[in-house]
Amino acid sequence: MESQSQQQDSPVYANYEDMRNSGPTSSTAYMINMGPGAVATEQPQQRKRSGLNQQYRGFKTSENEPRGCMEWLVTILSVLVFIITSPISIFICFKVVAEYERAIIFRLGRLSGGARGPGMFFILPCIDEYRKVDLRTVTFNVPQQEMLTKDSVTVTVDAVVYYRISDPLYAVIQVEDYSLSTRLLAATTLRNIVGTRNLSELLTEREILAHHMQATLDEATEPWGVMVERVEIKDVSLPVSMQRAMAAEAEAARDARAKVIAAEGEKKSATALKEASDVISSSPSALQLRYLQTLSSISAEKNSTIVFPLPMELLTPYLAKYAQLMPPPSTLPPVPEKSDAELINAAAAWPKTNL
Template sequence: MEQQRNSPLYSNYEDLRASELPTSSSAHMVNIASAQQPPEPESVHTNFKRNPVPEYRGFKTSENEPLGCMEWIVTLLSLLVFIITCPISVFICIKVVAEYERAIIFRLGRLSGGPRGPGMFFILPCIDQYRKVDLRTVTFNVPQQEMLTKDSVTVTVDAVVYYRICDPLYAIVRVEDYSTSTRLLAATTLRNIVGTRNLTELLTERETLAHNMQLTLDDATEPWGVMVERVEIKDVSLPTSMQRAMAAEAEASRDARAKVIAAEGEKKSATALKEASDVISSSPSALQLRYLQTLSSISAEKNSTIVFPLPMELLTPYLAKYMQLPPPQLPSDLSKEQQASYPQTIL
């Protein structure tokens, strides 16, 4: 039961009270157990009735404490004022809250029951005060936080927080301003979480960071009756110099991968050409067929130029013959300048 009382599923006081009411079977078992147990001494019942301990989910209040003499007098005077000004005071003392609102009433500074609403409720003039609490989900932008990451990089982070009130009484009694407190806590939590992460983790693991921030905020705001439903990181801004450095790094990485891919392609093409040359060299007619195929592709383009390949084997004997010839003899009566300018004839 204690876990159910602390669960955020109970969005209002009425749901909590309804969940704690015993069912028919449980009520029957309680009656049987009470019938079997011996009656307690009268003093115990008397003390319990005289000194009740008012609690609201473990939070003690003073709503059931006995009123003092002055408080009784002020209450009677308030009722008297209401009766005297009855036609007009009815419109002042009757209040209405919407379906998505709850009202917390304080009588002479003390809590008067749990949250009221939705619908109409009555307050006494001059001595009753009430505060309305909106139960709808509230969205706010966390101000831009400029901070340092774990690897000493300056970033600016924007986030959005969604929260709602799950316990109106806690939101009014246990914290002065739940909205401002939640906003300041969200900004501080965002700075703390970003300071423990590297830049790469901050850019690639946004969902994980948002989930961790949501859990941290929910645990911190639970005593205030506030439940953080969702946290989203909108944007992570980097300095211009860091953006240029990261762009240059990415470009260099892509160029390196492109060169590696091109080199692998050249290697594969060279291997394929070697295999093709081995196939052609194994058959003398294959080279002739390849030559005819090349001529066919050239003629298809309406080209008037035809290239005839000349095998290098035909020139081998002539090259060998000229390589064995001695260098030409110059006349001996020529000077050095004339020998340098003398035309050399290859026979």
């Protein structure tokens, strides 16, 4: 307990106390270098970051370096000004940050402790300045990027990026404008990822590409204290000519599949009809039963006309009986043949009518 209280009272530990308690979703593990008994504190439910995390922890600042005589003099004068002008100076020197904000204080240009907030904090007049950092999730649209895919197809892609500040101290000290830097990096990363993928992969594997882009951005922005939470690819636009070509290709593929399916159906139906005809030919009564079944199906539809197929086998005895009464073809009288001259004279003698 004593060692723990000594660690909490140490100035280095106090610098990072506010950042360590920045929230249950913080993804940063703060390393406090305190000799052989170094302590690493980490919030629960945090997401594991890359191995570069330890490399940027504990970067050197000038807050614990000894101050010069001029700095001490200016600090004393600032305190005297605060005392003389109080209670008016109280309204100027006390600041408040909201629950979702943190404040980084600089005293004479040097870092003065870690991130402060939420709540009220105190600054000295004339020598202290502070910067607020918003810890809420920020959403921005990546501008539409027109680029070539791996198979040389021009596409236009846009995405949405969600990020938040996981370390306010790094967001202020390590980068000039973390918001602008993250936006430019997102646009560049999107172009790089799309350029290494084919068009089919870009259209069918959006989720995989989004996760890849999110991991790449998160690793690059970690030294800035920025954590990229989510990346979504909104739309992939193709040229009109490419859309028509893909539509024609898909239509041709569907037509080919339809013809193949129809041909297979015809083949199966022909095989089934052949088997049925073999069964019917083996039993003459089966054909009559089929006729009766057809008649029942026709009559069920309330048709006014019923076509009744009459088997030729029923007419065979009657045809044989009347064939005996007919004379043979050789006994019929011959038809007289006329010559061409007789046909011409008959046509000339035909009466003519006035039309």
